[in-house]
Amino acid sequence: MQKNDRTLIIIGGKEDRSADKVILGEVARRVGSGKLVVSTVAIPSNPDGLFEQYEKAFRSLGVKHLFKLEINAREEATRDSKVRILDDAQGVFFTGGDQMKISSQIGDTLVYRRVKEIYEAGGVIAGTSAGASVMSETMLVDGGDEESHVIGGSARMAPGLGLIDGVIIDQHFIERGRMGRLIGAVAQNPKNLGVGIDEQTAIVVERGNSFYVLGSGAVYVVDGTGVSYSNIAEEDLKKTLSIYDIKLHMLSQGDRFDLIERRPRQMKGRAAEKLPQKEEEQMAPA
Amino acid sequence: MQKNDRTLIIIGGKEDRSADKVILGEVARRVGSGKLVVSTVAIPSNPDGLFEQYEKAFRSLGVKHLFKLEINAREEATRDSKVRILDDAQGVFFTGGDQMKISSQIGDTLVYRRVKEIYEAGGVIAGTSAGASVMSETMLVDGGDEESHVIGGSARMAPGLGLIDGVIIDQHFIERGRMGRLIGAVAQNPKNLGVGIDEQTAIVVERGNSFYVLGSGAVYVVDGTGVSYSNIAEEDLKKTLSIYDIKLHMLSQGDRFDLIERRPRQMKGRAAEKLPQKEEEQMAPA
Numbered sequence: 001m002q003k004n005d006r007t008l009i010i011i012g013g014k015e016d017r018s019a020d021k022v023i024l025g026e027v028a029r030r031v032g033s034g035k036l037v038v039s040t041v042a043i044p045s046n047p048d049g050l051f052e053q054y055e056k057a058f059r060s061l062g063v064k065h066l067f068k069l070e071i072n073a074r075e076e077a078t079r080d081s082k083v084r085i086l087d088d089a090q091g092v093f094f095t096g097g098d099q100m101k102i103s104s105q106i107g108d109t110l111v112y113r114r115v116k117e118i119y120e121a122g123g124v125i126a127g128t129s130a131g132a133s134v135m136s137e138t139m140l141v142d143g144g145d146e147e148s149h150v151i152g153g154s155a156r157m158a159p160g161l162g163l164i165d166g167v168i169i170d171q172h173f174i175e176r177g178r179m180g181r182l183i184g185a186v187a188q189n190p191k192n193l194g195v196g197i198d199e200q201t202a203i204v205v206e207r208g209n210s211f212y213v214l215g216s217g218a219v220y221v222v223d224g225t226g227v228s229y230s231n232i233a234e235e236d237l238k239k240t241l242s243i244y245d246i247k248l249h250m251l252s253q254g255d256r257f258d259l260i261e262r263r264p265r266q267m268k269g270r271a272a273e274k275l276p277q278k279e280e281e282q283m284a285p286a
Numbered sequence: 287m288q289k290n291d292r293t294l295i296i297i298g299g300k301e302d303r304s305a306d307k308v309i310l311g312e313v314a315r316r317v318g319s320g321k322l323v324v325s326t327v328a329i330p331s332n333p334d335g336l337f338e339q340y341e342k343a344f345r346s347l348g349v350k351h352l353f354k355l356e357i358n359a360r361e362e363a364t365r366d367s368k369v370r371i372l373d374d375a376q377g378v379f380f381t382g383g384d385q386m387k388i389s390s391q392i393g394d395t396l397v398y399r400r401v402k403e404i405y406e407a408g409g410v411i412a413g414t415s416a417g418a419s420v421m422s423e424t425m426l427v428d429g430g431d432e433e434s435h436v437i438g439g440s441a442r443m444a445p446g447l448g449l450i451d452g453v454i455i456d457q458h459f460i461e462r463g464r465m466g467r468l469i470g471a472v473a474q475n476p477k478n479l480g481v482g483i484d485e486q487t488a489i490v491v492e493r494g495n496s497f498y499v500l501g502s503g504a505v506y507v508v509d510g511t512g513v514s515y516s517n518i519a520e521e522d523l524k525k526t527l528s529i530y531d532i533k534l535h536m537l538s539q540g541d542r543f544d545l546i547e548r549r550p551r552q553m554k555g556r557a558a559e560k561l562p563q564k565e566e567e568q569m570a571p572a
Contacts (some may be wrong), residue, residue: 054391068362148460149484149504174434174466175437175463177460178462179460180504183536198435215436218526218527220465227393229550237536241538242537242538242540242541243551244550245533247531247532247534248469248534248538249529249530249532250465250527251533252525252528253526254516254528264515264530266515
């Protein structure tokens with residue numbers, strides 16, 4: 001693998017695991033004949049056979065070398081036996097659950113350093129739902145979706161894994177009414193671009209500086225550079241947000257976004273032709 | 287009443303009817319000692335004693351002259367007996383239900399003309415949910431919230447009552463994930479400003495040219511003037527929307543918006559001091 005191939009696949013949740021599997025197919029394609037490690041660190045004790053669902057999906061997509069990385073306590077993330085599971089991996093996939101579990105249990109451990117090495121050497125790091133949020137330097141923390149529109153809703157942030165800089169990710173985006181909290185998070189410091197990803201939808205970040213959209217939903221990019229007023233610094237966390245002059249892009253499959261220039265554009269030519277068929281909503285798991 | 291007092295109170299749904307009643311209180315305040323007509327034309331056969339809920343709420347707010355306007359078929363809206371209910375009314379309140387029922391049953395009838403006369407003479411016309419959407423010249427039609435993000439989601443439009451021009455209203459906004467369809471509706475013709483109103487939240491439109499926000503949620507204003515690209519004209523209604531360079535304002539109580547200049551600003555001085563306490567979510571009906 002080559003440094004320039006490094007890729008993040010950041011998924012808004014509920015990606016299809018049993019029918020056309022467009023998004024997981026992209027993970028599998030980039031892992032190729034290499035080794036893929038699926039980590040369930042976000043969720044204890046593997047409910048509903050979550051790992052086995054992914055195992056089945058990835059095997060059907062041709063992934064031959066598949067391993068499970070289960071971490072139920074921070075201490076485990078420093079053990080050699082766990083770190084060795086990541087040896088020679090081409091890709092790491094983080095399942096959903098609780099993003100604070102991921103960051104608090106592997107942040108700054110040997111496991112985390114190995115994940116970062118894999119990425120920087122040109123590997124693919126993918127994550128869905130909680131596994132998506134945790135990619136950024138600062139992450140929105142779950143809980144209180146009904147409070148998305150108040151100042152306190154955007155105040156629930158924590159340090160993430162920092163695989164991508166200058167971006168705040170939110171997932172299950174339109175489904176859980178999270179526009180308010182993402183706008184608020186951006187207004188806290190407009191150096192961060194807000195990226196809200198719908199379910200069954202992903203962004204594929206190439207070389208850390210641009211992404212394209214994959215899947216059936218939309219991706220909302222919130223750019224706060226031009227914001228002329230916000231009440232985000234007020235002390236009353238229950239006050240409803242008020243923020244003027246946000247720039248918003250609504251993107252879908254076929255769109256690409258330049259994270260440096262902060263500009264969207266349509267994909268053209270071969271790159272566009274290579275896009276898979278759209279993931280059909282009716283085929284997705286509930 | 288004076289022509290310059292004309293007011294629309296456009297409510298995002300689920301306004302409080304039993305506790306602090308901030309939004310209904312504003313309707314009552316503007317009706318004063320005048321006559322208020324509550325119309326259930328949006329919903330047949332008055333389910334759950336809907337009219338009686340409003341009657342109780344408005345009476346507790348000091349409205350003395352309260353009448354019910356029930357219309358179950360278009361033919362009724364041309365009857366003198368129905369039109370007479372509106373005689374000398376200072377305000378008309380449209381309940382929720384189906385906006386197409388309102389427009390198809392009273393559009394261009396004697397009842398409609400009388401409502402418009404009341405408004406133009408300086409009255410107050412209020413509506414919640416379906417009763418909110420129907421205020422504009424072109425309205426988004428209910429159904430298919432799960433399709434908000436596709437081109438077809440914004441294609442579901444119909445002619446409304448036209449009490450306010452140059453604006454498309456959407457309601458239950460963040461709760462039902464409707465950002466996509468409102469952005470799409472604006473992209474169809476950016477001459478229209480999109481106004482998405484959360485539940486327990488209202489805009490109070492004064493003289494047809496500016497509004498302020500009332501209630502506990504947010505109001506999202508979508509301005510498409512600067513849109514540089516959109517795929518809204520594509521034929522495939524199932525394609526996910528893609529629209530670049532939307533201007534978005536997130537407003538809350540304490541904000542005012544100038545519909546002519548398309549600019550938000552904070553309310554100051556006496557107007558701000560006169561705002562009621564925020565409607566508390568925990569006190570609202572389910």
